[in-house]
Amino acid sequence: MTVSYNQSISTSRPWTFVGLFFRWRGSVWKAVWMQYVAWLGLYFAVSAIYRFLLNPVQRVFFVSIVDYANSRMTYIPLDLMLGFFVAGVLRRFWYLYNIIGWMDNIALMTALYIRGTSEKARQYRRNIVRYSQLTQVLIFRDLSMKARKRFPTLDTVAAAGFMMPHEKENFDQIQYNYNKYFLPFNWAWALIYNARLEGFIESDYYVTVLSEEVRKFRTDLAWLCNYDWVPLPMIYPTIVCLAVHIYFLVCVVARQYVEGSKNEMIDLVFPFMTSIQFVLYMGWLKVAEGLLNPWGEDDDDFETNMLIDRNFAMGLKIVDDGYGRTPELRKDDFWD
Amino acid sequence: MTVSYNQSISTSRPWTFVGLFFRWRGSVWKAVWMQYVAWLGLYFAVSAIYRFLLNPVQRVFFVSIVDYANSRMTYIPLDLMLGFFVAGVLRRFWYLYNIIGWMDNIALMTALYIRGTSEKARQYRRNIVRYSQLTQVLIFRDLSMKARKRFPTLDTVAAAGFMMPHEKENFDQIQYNYNKYFLPFNWAWALIYNARLEGFIESDYYVTVLSEEVRKFRTDLAWLCNYDWVPLPMIYPTIVCLAVHIYFLVCVVARQYVEGSKNEMIDLVFPFMTSIQFVLYMGWLKVAEGLLNPWGEDDDDFETNMLIDRNFAMGLKIVDDGYGRTPELRKDDFWD
Amino acid sequence: MTVSYNQSISTSRPWTFVGLFFRWRGSVWKAVWMQYVAWLGLYFAVSAIYRFLLNPVQRVFFVSIVDYANSRMTYIPLDLMLGFFVAGVLRRFWYLYNIIGWMDNIALMTALYIRGTSEKARQYRRNIVRYSQLTQVLIFRDLSMKARKRFPTLDTVAAAGFMMPHEKENFDQIQYNYNKYFLPFNWAWALIYNARLEGFIESDYYVTVLSEEVRKFRTDLAWLCNYDWVPLPMIYPTIVCLAVHIYFLVCVVARQYVEGSKNEMIDLVFPFMTSIQFVLYMGWLKVAEGLLNPWGEDDDDFETNMLIDRNFAMGLKIVDDGYGRTPELRKDDFWD
Amino acid sequence: MTVSYNQSISTSRPWTFVGLFFRWRGSVWKAVWMQYVAWLGLYFAVSAIYRFLLNPVQRVFFVSIVDYANSRMTYIPLDLMLGFFVAGVLRRFWYLYNIIGWMDNIALMTALYIRGTSEKARQYRRNIVRYSQLTQVLIFRDLSMKARKRFPTLDTVAAAGFMMPHEKENFDQIQYNYNKYFLPFNWAWALIYNARLEGFIESDYYVTVLSEEVRKFRTDLAWLCNYDWVPLPMIYPTIVCLAVHIYFLVCVVARQYVEGSKNEMIDLVFPFMTSIQFVLYMGWLKVAEGLLNPWGEDDDDFETNMLIDRNFAMGLKIVDDGYGRTPELRKDDFWD
């Protein structure tokens, strides 16, 4: 589930954000602990070799290496790479979220413009919502691990009620080597057109408004696919990730406590300051990783299954229970 | 109340912004003083231990620690993290403000397209505004502390006149495990449709224009909820906040005045420069905190209750007093 | 007046921008000279105390202070704070300028869709423009110092011809504790509606196009007010401004020429490099200050009065002289 | 083919991104290896000269040069230039991708609004899609190397079935010294208009909706050309690229292991840290290069040919197989 923390930070007090440090789900600790433990192991391994295995001559050589590496850490750009990368990825994240697809407007417009309480009118309304939802399910199966696990095959989609058997037959009849996500929209629009012909929609103009609503939903879903097809060029995330990993790999040597270093210092055994640095930079990188592909199973990834359920339930509720139960017109309390 | 300072800075004079330093409400002083006092206490505690409790050997060790920490402060990235984070959060803040929902256009369009001075026409106009307002109230209750305190239950909403008893009954009849914010919009649209059927709206085309206005209002409100559902991934604010707090925690040791340090310096007892740094960075972080969730009770948070009152009063005023009182057409002063 | 310099820089030559250094209006020199003089006075006062008043022991102490402060100047973040802040404020500035409100489209659409050369048709056209303009005047009075000085009361607005006496009466009749800027738009839309009823507009569809134009103008003006109501949270400009001011306050001590400092240096008496730094950073801050509130009386602020005059004159010209004087259709020069 | 890596990173584990390091296609290794080898050769050539050819006096001089250069590396701005440049280019990349042109909406709207199962209705539908696709092919030929290689002449376009012989004749008849990409759209719109006249489209309003869809497609394609005509001013990419290349050219000398340098250090022969720096910065530059012109034959460039095939196949499929095969209306599984 998306990790919600808005309630806890709505009013800013000194300790507000500090509270976030003590969470586990979606936290930086959960995100980096394995890597930190691995890094620490490596660090102490090298430390042990230096302290217990090297002879004095080797130690002098090792100290030179440490000095060499430590004085050149700035060759590796971290801050700006991470800063710009996260900013770029964040924009993409919000864009994807903006086009993720909410059923409400389609359902509300359907309930507004397709009139009548007959069974057929109801079928029109419910099917337009259902066909739109069907495509969202089909597309989420391609993008999201979670949705794919829930609907491993098309049959499971049909079994869940998003598609009826005669519709699945129709769907399967079309042979095509690209995806067929357009088909349910073809159906939805045909329903709108027929509803107009049979008089459930009372004006040509209403047809175009309703059709525009479905078109917007479809175009958004299509762009979700398009953005999946052409991601950020792979070098960009690689280079950022590489920079962070190489940096801390070099740190394994460069940040050892050694005797006779040019920067003479106390031997604290445990690399306190480098540990802090590790958590902060690796956590920063995790922000980017989390935002780069929000379709997985991370704590912060999009809740595709929850969205499908909500969309479908709300869509049907709106066209059914929201239709034709308007309260009577009365004078309100401020009437004069 | 939102802190307004536009008047005082409209014309830029040397002392313009300096004047802002001497305010309290919404100021950086108010935002950081508690944390600063706490930090200062900690600093002097450590200082006292060093000066009065440690023996010479321990002091030497302590000085080494100070030197060790102080020369590694740059490991902690502050500037760029804060800079990029605030920039990202600021975009989100303006976006949320842009969709917060103003009633004016709905009311003006209602007054334009729903014609007639009969009681029923007036009811149509007033109810469309009221139903739109009702949803804003319902949604603000979920998002904003202030609105929740004002309207703890649905009954208080009804009691305040946003909902009439027979409407609340209708609302309660629908059993649903997601929110029911769509319902008042279903009603509003049904009113528009009925107004057309009864001739208060004179063209199908006007129906769609008016309905589009309501649709825009609804979609904006829906996105307020959507952005509340999927916030910025929690690691991002945590990591930024962590960086700032850890930095100053390390400072408690690293910035002590000690004798025999490599960076020999005068003992000023009070950490002047670090205090300046504390106020600036912690204040910068407060900017981010304030922008991240503007639904709380901070000085700078959105004035949800004030907006509700303004929207409702203005909406009713526009459809009532703004309707049908147009001044007579006359030749204006520049007529030739 | 807005300072225009486009002509002088349109073609880039080596000396193009250098020319801007020798201007006064809207220049950095004009913006910072007072503050620079004040700072320099302070600097020399401290310098004089050090040179003439302190005894040797005090001098040694003073030198320690200088060293202490000077080696800690980097604690104060300037570059990144200013960079990000100016970038954020610049976006807001362009946005405000984009919605400042130009009359042209309203006037052109009015001239296109309200047909007829009768006196009444002309009144319709002129009044729609005038009512739109009236609101801009009312709103500019609230936002802009310049407009407020020109129109201190509603009577001056009426006297200037934006409002006729019988309209002002109508306006005053409505008692309301929020602003009444919606009212002239109510009137404008009612005129559009009546023009349709009386046949000056020939299609329902044209009504909505024309009404949409007025709606866009109104919404833009409304957002000008909204952005005035919720400015950038006050901490953000304060913290940036504070950083710059504190920095140079510390410089008054830290940048003194002293003997026996760790960074031994020549005594140039005048702080050349710090002066350069002062002008550049303070100038950078002035950019932000100028952009943050463009409604004042600075050289670079919006020319609200000029815009009002231009809008009104152009609006009336378009609907009067632009209507019905289309040149005869002839074959153009390239006809074959 | 665009390099897809979304699947492998959808869920963030410690080793997720590390996996990207071991890929070749689209990787940073592939992007920089040639330059790195060349640079390394140069480095060792200089190293060999220093070690084996120079006499002691020359060596001392060489060491001075090394010290001189090495202490001035910071004169060359890399991080911020690259950061801002990549950010700017990334925005442009996404914009270009957003307007690259997808046929789906045109085809779906054609199938919705052009009714009838007669041969002629089908021709109308297919030709509107084909003419739109034709222009995309013509424009891609100008922009993309890949498309140009596939369609070296107009005849090959016709031979591939995008244009029929009598259409090509018509196309060739118009003599014109600018491009003629507008022509197929003229045809497409004329078809829409005729379809309305012959009754295949049932409302004027539908004509405008369908025409708007084609208009959007055309405008997007036109902007692809416009952005090709006015690229980013050439100085900007040059200066960034120059900075990176000069930096590493200076490094060839500045980063030599020499004896008697001020920064005394161990002689490791191989420039480990500088190599890391080379890969990271050169890779960062490659990100910018890849994004700046995505019309070439790089691994990450747009798949123009694949898009043409997909658009054409899907367009025809939608208007043919998607038309008139809507499943029968039945009660869905959740009907109560």
Next chain:
Amino acid sequence: MTVSYNQSISTSRPWTFVGLFFRWRGSVWKAVWMQYVAWLGLYFAVSAIYRFLLNPVQRVFFVSIVDYANSRMTYIPLDLMLGFFVAGVLRRFWYLYNIIGWMDNIALMTALYIRGTSEKARQYRRNIVRYSQLTQVLIFRDLSMKARKRFPTLDTVAAAGFMMPHEKENFDQIQYNYNKYFLPFNWAWALIYNARLEGFIESDYYVTVLSEEVRKFRTDLAWLCNYDWVPLPMIYPTIVCLAVHIYFLVCVVARQYVEGSKNEMIDLVFPFMTSIQFVLYMGWLKVAEGLLNPWGEDDDDFETNMLIDRNFAMGLKIVDDGYGRTPELRKDDFWD
């Protein structure tokens, strides 16, 4: 002419961008060489004074100055100022390019909706295009040096065929102290309206679509003027430019090779590294200068005259040759 380099960089090879270094037109070399030569002259003048004119005492003083200045170069912010400034100016540049005005859509819509092959229908179509083009010419004359040189007076505009004599008379009749760019649009819209009255346009709805196309063109052109009226506040470019120039002015002293400096170094006579720095930073500044006002005669500035010619030729071609020559409907190659 705009410098095009897309072809040469479409596929990224190691030497791709390096090729750009050897160009002259639009290059960084062309942009900075004069300033570099001037700077170098100044540098060697100071150098000569130091080497040949100063006595030993003066030399010691000079060396102190050099040390003083050189150790304070960081007081001058360059990187971040340039980075943020260029980013801000780049956004503005793309925005201006986006609204520069392309005739295609107006012409295509005119050809679609104004029907008929009579001479009058053709006149309607051609004149709507010509009037739109006329305003673009008038506005470009105000903004662009190139266009102003081509059309120094209104008579030259008329002589070039954009305006016919009887139209110019009509234009001159209106006395007005603001610009009259609205007038040709008044005419264009009147033509559209008349075309509807005379039946060349077959639906009210088509009128609004066509009128909207003209409206968009006009609004874009108007914003070109608006952005010319309110440029970026002058302090911002000044301060950035000042920083770069002052920096290198100080470098003239600070970067001298002197004996006895604290940073002892070899005397290379020629300032190699500072030269590199000069080219890079001054080139970076040139990017900003080039983007800030693209209306001049630089290599990279907008090709206003070429755009006018293209727009006019293409507009007339589309409405003439693109009208009524649609190829016959036939079965395409993929028909089954």
